[in-house]
Every structure is written in C-alpha cells, then in structure tokens.
Amino acid sequence: MPAEIPPVIVWFRRDLRLADNAALSAAVETGAPVIALFIREGSAGGGMPFGAAQAWWLHHSLLALRQALHDRGGDLLFFTGEAATVLVQVAQQTGASQIYLNRSYERDDQDRELARRLKAEGIAVHAFQGQLLHDPSRVRTGAGRPFRVFTPFWKALQALGEPREPLAAPDAMRGASSTPPSEQLEDWGLPPTKPDWAAGFGEIWTPGEAGARFRLEDFVEKGLRDYKSGRDFPARDLTSRLSPHLAHGEVTPAQAWHAASALDDGDPAQITHFRRELAWRDFNYSLLIKSPRLATDNWNTDFDGFAWSFDGALYHAWRNGLTGYPIVDAGMRQLWREGYMHNRVRMITASFLIKDLMIDWRKGEEWFRETLLDADPANNAASWQWVAGSGADASPFFRIFNPTLQGEKFDPDGDYVRRYVPELRHLDKKYIHRPFEAPDHILQKAGLRLGESYPRPIVDHGSARERALAAYKATRY
Ligand code: FAD
Numbered sequence: 031m032p033a034e035i036p037p038v039i040v041w042f043r044r045d046l047r048l049a050d051n052a053a054l055s056a057a058v059e060t061g062a063p064v065i066a067l068f069i070r071e072g073s074a075g076g077g078m079p080f081g082a083a084q085a086w087w088l089h090h091s092l093l094a095l096r097q098a099l100h101d102r103g104g105d106l107l108f109f110t111g112e113a114a115t116v117l118v119q120v121a122q123q124t125g126a127s128q129i130y131l132n133r134s135y136e137r138d139d140q141d142r143e144l145a146r147r148l149k150a151e152g153i154a155v156h157a158f159q160g161q162l163l164h165d166p167s168r169v170r171t172g173a174g175r176p177f178r179v180f181t182p183f184w185k186a187l188q189a190l191g192e193p194r195e196p197l198a199a200p201d202a203m204r205g206a207s208s209t210p211p212s213e214q215l216e217d218w219g220l221p222p223t224k225p226d227w228a229a230g231f232g233e234i235w236t237p238g239e240a241g242a243r244f245r246l247e248d249f250v251e252k253g254l255r256d257y258k259s260g261r262d263f264p265a266r267d268l269t270s271r272l273s274p275h276l277a278h279g280e281v282t283p284a285q286a287w288h289a290a291s292a293l294d295d296g297d298p299a300q301i302t303h304f305r306r307e308l309a310w311r312d313f314n315y316s317l318l319i320k321s322p323r324l325a326t327d328n329w330n331t332d333f334d335g336f337a338w339s340f341d342g343a344l345y346h347a348w349r350n351g352l353t354g355y356p357i358v359d360a361g362m363r364q365l366w367r368e369g370y371m372h373n374r375v376r377m378i379t380a381s382f383l384i385k386d387l388m389i390d391w392r393k394g395e396e397w398f399r400e401t402l403l404d405a406d407p408a409n410n411a412a413s414w415q416w417v418a419g420s421g422a423d424a425s426p427f428f429r430i431f432n433p434t435l436q437g438e439k440f441d442p443d444g445d446y447v448r449r450y451v452p453e454l455r456h457l458d459k460k461y462i463h464r465p466f467e468a469p470d471h472i473l474q475k476a477g478l479r480l481g482e483s484y485p486r487p488i489v490d491h492g493s494a495r496e497r498a499l500a501a502y503k504a505t506r507y
Contacts, residue, residue: 036125037063037206041117042106045132045160045279046091047239048098048199052158055197057130063206065124066099067107068092069116070218081400083369084277086228087237089220091278094238096215104203107212114147121153123210130156132279135166135315136407139322163193163283163308166316176316179423183313184306193284234368235274235403242275246289254293258303264361264372265445270304271370273404276311283308314412317422325395325411333420336505338390347488348383349397351451354487356463357437358382360450367450369403374440380417381431386494388501391418419502427502430495437463453484 040057048054057064080088096106109116117129129148133141145155159165169187170176177183222228236244249270253260260268275281286308290301318324328334347353351362361375371379376398383394395414399405415421419428441447444462448455454462457476461468465480466487473480480486 034207035062036127037065038128038130039117039120039124039126040064040066041113041129041131042066042068042095043131043134043279044136044277045134046095047242047280047282048095048102049239050160050196050282050285051132051199052160052197053130053132053156055200056156056158057128058200058203060128061204062128063204064104065107065120065126065206065209066104067109067116067120067212068095069113070108070110070213071113072110081402081405082222083228083231083401083403084405085220086222086231087235087274087278087369087403089215089218090232090237091280092215094240098199098239099203102200102202104205105209105212107209108215108218109213110218114144117144117148118151118153120210121148121151124206124208127152128154128156131158132160133157135161135319138319160282160284161279162312162315163187163287164190164312166312166319169312169316176320177313180310180313183316184309187309187312193287196282196285196288228369230367231369231403234370237274237278237280239280242272242281245270245272245275246281246286250289250292254290254300254304255296257300258297261303261307262374262440264375265441265443265449269373273406273409274370277404277406283311311406311409314406314408317412318408324415325399325407326392328418328420329415329422330420330424332506333418336420337388337501339388340390340393341387344387344488345383345389345393347485348379348387348389352485352488353382354466354485355382355433355437355491356444356447356451356454356465357441358433360441360447363450365398365401369401371402372446374436375446376413377417378431378433378436380414382433384418385427385430385498386433386489386491388494388498391415391420428499430498432491432495434463434491451484453478 038057038060040054045051092106099106121127141157148155164187168190169183171182177186235241249272253268253270256268260266272281272286276283287305290304293301317329321327321329349362351359351366353359357375358379361371361379364375365371380394383389384391391414395410398410402410412421416424418424419426437447444459447462454465457465457468457478458472461472465473465478465484478484
C-alpha cells in the first residue's frame with residue numbers, strides 16, 4: 031500500500047469563502063487531503079478582535095462556510111488559542127507541513143513573525159493575496175513609497191490594470207481521514223442571547239458567501255445604474271451593502287470590480303465610481319499597513335494636543351439616537367437596528383460627535399467597531415480620522431457639517447428620518463430636520479411633544495461650531 035499523502039492545512043480568517051480563494055484553490059490543487067480550520071484568537075491572539083455585532087455575523091458565516099466545505103467533501107475545524115501554537119499542534123498531530131492562508135493586511139507584521147515561528151518548526155507557510163484589489167506593495171509613488179493622498183493612489187492603482195480574474199470555487203476536495211478533535215462552534219456562544227439584541231439582523235442580512243453573491247448581483251442589476259448620483263441619498267438604498275460581506279471576506283473586491291462590468295447598457299461613469307469606492311478600501315489598508323495603530327494614534331500628530339472634552343450624558347444621547355437632530359438620530363438608530371449605517375450619515379454622525387460634542391474620535395471609532403457588522407480595521411479607523419481631520423488626506427477640521435442642512439440636502443423629503451425615528455413620522459416635511467423650530471400647532475398636529483416624546487437639541491449647533499473652531503485654533507498655534 032502506498033503511504034498516505036500528508037494533509038495540508040488551510041487557515042481561514044477574514045476570508046470566509048470558497049470562490050476566489052487563492053489559498054484554498056492552491057491547497058486543493060496539491061491533491062493532498064485538506065484540513066480547513068478557524069482559530070478563535072481573542073484579543074491576546076493579535077489582530078483586532080471582532081466586535082459584538084460582528085460576533086453574530088461570524089457565527090452565521092462560519093456555519094455557511096462549514097456547510098459549503100461539507101458539500102465538497104471537506105470540513106471546518108474550530109480551535110481556540112494563540113494562532114501559532116494551535117497551528118503547530120494541528121500540524122504535529124496530523125503530519126502536515128504546509129499551511130495555506132490569504133494575507134490579512136491588518137496584521138502584516140504578525141503574519142511575518144508567525145511564518146518565522148512555523149518555519150522554525152519545519153512548517154512552510156504559503157500566503158496569497160485576495161483581500162484587496164491589488165497587492166499594496168505594488169501601488170507606490172514614483173519614489174517607491176506608499177501614497178498619502180487618495181487621488182494619485184487611485185491613478186496608480188488604475189495604471190496597474192484590472193485586478194486578476196476571480197477564481198472559481200473548487201468543485202471537490204479530499205478531506206483528511208484523521209483530524210484532531212474540533213471544538214463546537216455552537217459552544218462558542220457568539221450570537222447574543224440575553225437579550226437577543228441581534229434578532230432583527232437576520233431579517234436584513236444573510237451572512238455567508240451565497241448571501242454575498244446575491245447582494246452583489248442584486249446591486250449590479252438595481253443600484254449600480256444610478257450609483258454615482260444616488261449614493262449620497264440614504265433613503266434611496268442605492269449602494270451595494272456589500273461591506274459586511276467584504277469585511278468577512280465572503281466576497282473579494284476583485285469579484286465586485288469584475289461583476290460591475292455586467293451592467294448592461296450601463297453608463298461607464300457609474301461603474302468607475304463604484305470601483306473608485308472599492309479603491310478607497312485599498313487606500314485605507316495601505317494607511318493601516320504604514321500605521322498599524324491607526325485606530326488609536328492620530329496620523330497627524332498635530333492633533334495629539336487637541337483639547338477633547340467628554341460628557342457622559344452627551345455621549346449616551348449620541349449613541350442612543352437622542353440628540354434632537356433628526357438625521358443624527360436616524361443614523362444612530364439605523365446602526366443599532368441594522369448593524370449598518372449609510373455612508374453619508376456615518377459622516378454626519380461622526381462629525382457631530384467630534385465637532386459638535388467635542389468628543390475624541392476614538393470613542394466614536396470604538397462604538398462603531400462594536401456595533402457595525404462591517405467594522406473593518408482599516409476603513410473604520412481611517413474614516414474616523416478622515417472626519418476628525420487628523421487622518422491622511424482628511425477633510426479639514428474646520429469643515430464642520432451642519433446636521434440640519436445636511437439632512438435637508440440629502441434626505442429632502444425626510445423619508446430616511448421617518449424610517450428610523452418613528453416619533454417624527456407625522457411631522458411636516460418643512461420641519462422634519464428642524465423640529466425645534468416648528469410652531470406649536472404643527473407639533474401638536476404631528477403628535478409631538480418636544481422634550482418629552484422627542485428631545486430638544488442637546489447642543490446648539492452654532493455655538494458648538496464656534497467652540498470647536500476655537501479649540502482647533504488653540505491646538506495649531
Ligand atoms: P458602497 O457604496 O456600495 O461601496 C462598495 C464598497 O466600497 C464598500 O462596501 C466598501 O468596502 C468600499 N467603500 C465605499 N465607501 C467607502 C469609503 N468611504 N471608505 C472606504 N471604503 C469605502 N466602511 C467599512 O467597510 N467598515 C467600516 O468600519 C467603516 N467605518 C466607517 C466609519 C465612518 C465614520 C465613515 C464616515 C465611513 C466608514 N466606512 C466604513 C466607509 C463607508 O461608510 C462604508 O464602506 C459604506 O457605507 C458601506 O456601504 P456599501 O457597502 O453599501 O458601500
């Protein structure tokens with residue numbers, strides 16, 4: 031009898047898919063039995079831990095991945111611990127000496143260290159790219175440095191040509207005949223139970239690769255046609271809502287890029303604009319690679335001396351959507367209810383926290399990380415710093431959003447506000463973004479009692495703006 035070929039290990043992380051998964055395809059192509067595993071590392075394991083909302087997503091995404099692997103003759107094993115230790119143990123127990131993984135740029139230096147440790151144990155690591163449109167080391171300035179400004183980054187990225195064609199999912203794979211005992215995913219207790227505040231998520235989202243594929247196809251068919259002109263209007267739902275799927279690697283940006291070409295009779299400007307947004311994600315990852323502490327340290331150190339103030343009651347009102355500014359409240363309640371918030375409203379709510387309440391952007395980054403299903407270590411940190419003005423290529427601090435005017439411009443009929451702030455449902459369109467100016471008879475007609483059924487503004491925007499500008503000036507001079 032010929033000796034059995036030793037198995038190879040595929041380590042799944044934020045790449046919970048079978049299609050366009052270069053690491054999995056390469057492992058299957060070796061012809062060896064495949065041991066696919068997921069490691070629950072926790073904060074001690076390095077990298078960013080998943081937030082509470084993402085724990086719900088992760089549970090369902092792992093279930094979907096396990097089923098997809100079963101359908102092809104494989105399995106998915108679950109372990110808890112420090113990644114290198116778990117991988118060495120599994121390799122020693124099974125005789126594997128090759129590990130396949132997709133690079134995860136949020137932990138680039140840790141991955142290099144891990145490869146060194148495994149090599150010392152006689153285990154080779156094969157790393158592949160797929161998380162971004164292009165390998166970040168290829169998108170460089172003429173002098174070979176990473177970009178700090180988006181527009182030249184985007185030009186350089188386009189000059190590289192299209193990202194590679196997505197790979198098909200393997201049809202079948204050989205499972206290993208003997209594997210170490212796996213933990214039970216169901217025992218990890220990832221979804222919340224008491225109370226089950228994620229109950230509504232399942233009505234909106236379908237975690238997993240099939241859900242991602244559906245979202246992408248649906249978007250190309252219905253949203254992409256008007257993407258450029260419509261993406262700023264939260265009530266219109268014209269964006270892809272692919273972000274939680276991208277954050278868990280259930281779809282690759284290359285798949286999204288290429289799928290956009292399927293828009294028939296499409297205006298190329300819509301396709302290009304969508305691809306440009308995907309490129310922002312690549313750009314933010316290039317910032318994270320350069321500055322791994324992007325979620326905690328100001329990119330622009332001029333902001334280190336900024337005099338933030340923290341008022342627990344104001345912060346609480348912001349988190350709960352009770353600021354008295356309807357567009358801010360609608361956004362914060364959408365976040366809580368759906369684990370998602372429209373991009374335009376993310377900018378408005380973030381600006382409100384930072385500039386109207388003068389609360390440190392890191393408090394906002396933390397709350398979004400905990401509550402967003404798409405929380406992404408690069409996009410979240412870079413976007414918060416973009417709004418704060420402390421980031422690379424950021425919006426200047428002195429550009430302060432007026433939440434009332436933003437609401438009127440981007441939610442002109444108030445449909446978005448009415449969807450998430452039911453107290454305001456019957457308020458006249460003229461006052462939907464400024465209930466605090468409505469005459470008594472209008473409030474009465476809408477069944478609204480300011481200060482009781484809906485709050486009065488927790489700060490006056492005009493004076494808050496002056497205070498923020500003064501603090502900014504004091505930091506700079
Ligand atoms: P679409 O408009 O359909 O765009 C497609 C994809 O392109 C998105 O899924 C995303 O991957 C990428 N993209 C789109 N807009 C941006 C952008 N402005 N910056 C970077 N990438 C973008 N995005 C996250 O994925 N995770 C986060 O944790 C996150 N936190 C944010 C925090 C703040 C304060 C702000 C202002 C923005 C944040 N964003 C974050 C960026 C953006 O809001 C979301 O990517 C977008 O709303 C997701 O919706 P969509 O998939 O429908 O986007």
